[in-house]
Amino acid sequence: MILGYESGSGFLYRAHPFTVLTLVLATLVTVFALPALVGPLGVLVGIVLLAFIGGVSKVLPTASVLAAPFWFFLVVIHVILGDAPTRALVVGLQVSSMIVAFLIFLVVTHPGRLVDAMLARRLPAGAAYLLASALQTVPRLRARAAAIRDAQLVRGLRVQGVGGRVQGLLALGMPLVLGALHEVDERSLALASRGVQTGLHPTPLHPPSDSSLDRLARLLLYVFIVAAVAVRFLT
Amino acid sequence: MITFESLSFRYPSADRDAIDGLSFEAAPGVTLLVGPEGAGTSTVLLVAAGLAPAETGGQASGQVRVLDHDPTTNAGRRELAGRIGYLQPSPWTQLSGMTFSAVDEVSFAAANLGWERQRILDAAQRALTSVDAKHLADRHPSSLSGGELQRVMLAAALATDPEVLLLDNPTSELDSVGTRRFLDVLASLPDSVTVLIASTDVDRAADAADRVILMDGGTVVAQGDASILASEDAFARDCLTTPALIGARSGALHPFPLTLTELVERVPSR
Amino acid sequence: MQNNRTSLTPRLLALIPLAVGINLAMGKIVAALAIPVFLDTVGTVLVAALVGTWPALITGLVSQVTFTVVDARIMWLFFLPVQLFVALYAGVAAQRAAFRSSVRAVAWGLGLGLVAATLAWPIALYVFGGVTAGGVTVVTTVLTGLGVPLGWSVFFASMSADLVDKAITFLLVLAVLRSLPLRMAARFPRAASALGRQ
Numbered sequence: 001m002i003l004g005y006e007s008g009s010g011f012l013y014r015a016h017p018f019t020v021l022t023l024v025l026a027t028l029v030t031v032f033a034l035p036a037l038v039g040p041l042g043v044l045v046g047i048v049l050l051a052f053i054g055g056v057s058k059v060l061p062t063a064s065v066l067a068a069p070f071w072f073f074l075v076v077i078h079v080i081l082g083d084a085p086t087r088a089l090v091v092g093l094q095v096s097s098m099i100v101a102f103l104i105f106l107v108v109t110h111p112g113r114l115v116d117a118m119l120a121r122r123l124p125a126g127a128a129y130l131l132a133s134a135l136q137t138v139p140r141l142r143a144r145a146a147a148i149r150d151a152q153l154v155r156g157l158r159v160q161g162v163g164g165r166v167q168g169l170l171a172l173g174m175p176l177v178l179g180a181l182h183e184v185d186e187r188s189l190a191l192a193s194r195g196v197q198t199g200l201h202p203t204p205l206h207p208p209s210d211s212s213l214d215r216l217a218r219l220l221l222y223v224f225i226v227a228a229v230a231v232r233f234l235t
Numbered sequence: 236m237i238t239f240e241s242l243s244f245r246y247p248s249a250d251r252d253a254i255d256g257l258s259f260e261a262a263p264g265v266t267l268l269v270g271p272e273g274a275g276t277s278t279v280l281l282v283a284a285g286l287a288p289a290e291t292g293g294q295a296s297g298q299v300r301v302l303d304h305d306p307t308t309n310a311g312r313r314e315l316a317g318r319i320g321y322l323q324p325s326p327w328t329q330l331s332g333m334t335f336s337a338v339d340e341v342s343f344a345a346a347n348l349g350w351e352r353q354r355i356l357d358a359a360q361r362a363l364t365s366v367d368a369k370h371l372a373d374r375h376p377s378s379l380s381g382g383e384l385q386r387v388m389l390a391a392a393l394a395t396d397p398e399v400l401l402l403d404n405p406t407s408e409l410d411s412v413g414t415r416r417f418l419d420v421l422a423s424l425p426d427s428v429t430v431l432i433a434s435t436d437v438d439r440a441a442d443a444a445d446r447v448i449l450m451d452g453g454t455v456v457a458q459g460d461a462s463i464l465a466s467e468d469a470f471a472r473d474c475l476t477t478p479a480l481i482g483a484r485s486g487a488l489h490p491f492p493l494t495l496t497e498l499v500e501r502v503p504s505r
Numbered sequence: 506m507q508n509n510r511t512s513l514t515p516r517l518l519a520l521i522p523l524a525v526g527i528n529l530a531m532g533k534i535v536a537a538l539a540i541p542v543f544l545d546t547v548g549t550v551l552v553a554a555l556v557g558t559w560p561a562l563i564t565g566l567v568s569q570v571t572f573t574v575v576d577a578r579i580m581w582l583f584f585l586p587v588q589l590f591v592a593l594y595a596g597v598a599a600q601r602a603a604f605r606s607s608v609r610a611v612a613w614g615l616g617l618g619l620v621a622a623t624l625a626w627p628i629a630l631y632v633f634g635g636v637t638a639g640g641v642t643v644v645t646t647v648l649t650g651l652g653v654p655l656g657w658s659v660f661f662a663s664m665s666a667d668l669v670d671k672a673i674t675f676l677l678v679l680a681v682l683r684s685l686p687l688r689m690a691a692r693f694p695r696a697a698s699a700l701g702r703q
Contacts, residue, residue: 081650091633102579138525142526172538186329188290195344198316204352247692
C-alpha cells in the first residue's frame with residue numbers, strides 16, 4: 001500500500017505541486033460533469049494512462065485495494081439487490097478515477113514541497129503551517145492513542161456492556177485529549193518565540209520551480225474543466 | 236543587556252506572584268539564574284523573551300528592558316523580533332512541527348522574519364556546524380533523539396545571530412559530552428551577546444557563568460560570582476554545586492568548597 | 506513584505522493541529538472498544554467550546570483535508586460540509602451552555618447527530634450511490650436487502666451512526682471540560698460559559 005509520498009523520478013515528480021493538484025481537481029469535476037458512461041470511463045482510462053506514462057503506475061495496486069470495497073457494495077446494492085447496474089458502473093468509475101488521481105498527487109508530492117509552494121504563491125502562511133503541522137501531529141497522536149489503549153487494556157480495562165464501553169471510552173479518550181491540551185501552552189510559546197506572528201510573510205526555503213510547461217498544463221486543465229461543465233449545462 | 240526593575244508578574248488564576256519585585260541587571264556575558272522549584276527563574280526568561288504576559292496571560296508591573304526595549308509591549312516586541320533566541324527545557328514541544336528536516340527547523344525563525352533565502356540557508360548551516368550537528372541536517376526532526384534534538388534547537392536559537400540568548404535548562408537532554416560541547420558553544424559566542432541561563436544543573440553551568448543570581452520566591456536572594464553556589468544561602472535552597480554539597484554534608488567545611496579541586500585540597504589527608 | 510492575512514495567533518497555530526490530531530486519533534481508541542462510532546469531531550467540538558466558532562471552523566476544514574490526505578481517501582473531502590456544520594453547531598451549542606449537565610450535552614449531541622445525518626445522506630446517496638464508510642454501508646446494504654428503498658436505507662444508516670456518535674462526542678467533551686485543571690481553564694475563558702458557569 002502506498003498512501004503517501006515516495007521518492008521517484010518522472011515528469012509528474014518535476015511538475016509544480018499546484019499542477020498536479022489541478023489535475024486532481026480536473027478529475028473531480030469532469031467525472032461528474034462529462035456525460036455517463038463515456039465520460040467517467042474516458043477520464044479513468046486517461047488518468048491510468050497518465051500514471052503509466054508518468055512512471056507512477058505503482059499507485060495502481062493501492063488504488064485497486066481502495067476501490068474494491070466500493071465496487072463490491074455498489075454491485076450488492078445496485079445490481080444484486082437493486083436493478084441499476086448502470087448507476088453502479090458510473091459511480092464505480094467516478095470513484096476509481098478520483099482515487100487514482102488523488103493517489104498520484106499524494107505519491108509525487110512531498111508535503112514540505114506543497115507547503116513551500118503555498119508560501120511561494122503567497123497564500124496565507126497560517127494555512128500552510130496548519131496543514132504541515134496537522135499532517136505531522138496525526139501520526140504522533142495516533143501512536144499515543146494506541147499506547148494509551150494498550151496500557152489501559154493491560155491494566156484490565158473492562159469493555160463489556162454499553163455502560164462499560166462508555167466508561168472505557170472516557171478512560172481512554174480523556175488522557176489523549178487532556179494530554180494534547182497540555183501541550184498547547186508550551187507549543188504556542190515556542191511558536192511565538194520563533195517569529196510566527198511578526199506580520200511578515202515567511203520565506204519559502206525550497207520554492208518548487210514553476211515552468212512555462214506547468215503553466216500551460218494548468219491552463220489546458222482549466223480549459224478542460226470549463227468545457228466539461230459547459231457540456232453538462234448546455235446539453 | 237537586560238534590566239529588571241521592581242518587576243512583578245502573576246500568572247492568570249494564580250494566587251501569588253511568580254516574580255515578586257525583582258531587580259537585577261544582566262550585562263553581556265553569561266548570567267546563571269538558579270533557585271529551588273518555583274523560584275521564578277523560568278518566568279524571568281519568559282518575561283524577557285516578551286512571551287509573558289503577551290502569550291501566557293497574566294499581569295506584569297514594574298520595568299523590564301531588553302536591549303533598551305520593553306518586551307512587554309507590542310512596539311518593544313516588534314523591535315526585538317529576531318534579536319532574541321529563546322530555548323525551552325523540552326526540545327520536543329519546542330519543535331515547530333511545521334518543517335520536515337532539521338535544517339529547515341533551524342531556519343524556521345529566520346524564514347518567519349522574511350530573511351532572503353540564501354542568507355537563511357547559510358545561517359542555518361553555520362548554526363548547525365557550531366553545535367556540531369551538521370550531519371543531522373537532512374534528518375526528519377521527529378527521528379532525532381532527545382540530545383540531538385536539543386542541539387538542533389540550540390542551533391535554531393542561534394541561527395538568527397541573536398544579541399540575547401535566553402536558555403531554560405538547555406542541557407536537560409544532554410549527556411556530559413553534550414553538555415561540555417554546549418558550554419564550548421557558549422564560550423565561542425561574541426562577547427557582545429547577553430546570555431541568561433535558568434538551570435538546575437549548577438555544577439556544569441557554574442563553569443560557564445560570569446555571574447550567578449540566586450532566586451527564591453520570585454525575587455533575588457543573592458548575586459555575585461560563582462562562589463554563591465557554595466554559600467549558606469544556596470545551601471538553604473538546595474542549589475549547591477556537588478562539591479559544595481559534599482563539603483556541607485561532611486560537616487564543618489566552611490565556607491563550602493565550590494569546585495572539586497577545592498574540595499580535594501581541603502579534605503584533610505591522612 | 507507585510508502580510509495581514511496571517512491572523513492566526515501562535516496559540517491557535519498550536520491548538521488546531523492538536524485538535525485535528527484528536528479527531529483522527531480517536532478511531533484508534535473506539536476500535537478497541539467495538540463501539541460503532543467514529544468520534545472524528547471530538548477535537549472540532551472541543552475547540553468550539555474552548556475558543557469559539559471561527560477556530561472550530563478552521564479545525565473542521567483542516568481536519569477533513571488532513572483526513573483525506575492521511576488516509577488517502579479523497580471521498581472524505583465530499584463530507585467537508587458536514588464537518589463545517591458540526592463546527593458551526595458546536596459554536597452555538599457552547600454559547601448556549603450545552604455542557605451545563607450531561608443530559609443537556611446528550612440532548613445537544615443528539616440534535617447535532619440528527620442534522621449531521623440529514624446533511625450526510627444526500628452526499629452519500631447522490632455522490633457515492635449509498636456506498637461510503639464500512640459500517641454505515643453494511644447497515645445500508647442490510648436495510649436495502651430487507652426491501653427498504655435505497656434513499657431511506659442510506660438515511661437510516663447515517664442516522665443510526667450519527668446519533669450515537671455525536672451524543673458520545675458531546676459527553677466526552679463535557680468530561681474533558683469538567684476535568685480541565687484550573688490553570689488551564691483560565692487560559693480558555695470560553696470553557697466556563699460552555700459549562701454554563703458564567
